[in-house]
């Protein structure tokens with residue numbers, strides 16, 4: 001059943017529970033429900049500022065779902081503190097979202113946390129290599145930036161795109 005109850009202004013329960021391994025919101029521990037509410041409120045600010053719908057690629061994950069997603073063992077997704085987000089529109093918007101989240105965390109307009117930009121890794125595909133896929137945002141309480149290589153690849157992809165157009 002699709003639970004369309006809002007977690008925050010822009011995000012509904014079913015969106016943060018898709019692929020989570022948990023069937024309903026009520027099955028979640030209270031700490032996870034509170035964490036998801038906080039990270040969705042942070043994502044509301046991103047959604048508002050970027051002015052584009054954000055698809056939740058991955059939200060909460062129970063341990064089984066985290067293994068399936070090849071998440072790190074101490075993933076913030078296990079705590080409900082992380083969302084993987086993809087903005088609507090062209091893929092360069094993923095980079096815009098990353099830069100926006102980075103700025104808002106540094107200026108404390110959203111809680112401090114982790115950020116990563118995931119990008120395609122296929123050196124044989126000259127066109128798509130480095131194409132941004134989604135942005136990981138978590139509110140762990142201190143600023144950390146991960147997957148720098150994937151971010152560099154995404155920026156190089158964007159630069160090639162800019163030259164080509």
Ligand SMILES: [Zn+2]
Pocket residue numbers: 058077082083084136137
């Ligand atoms: Zn993530």
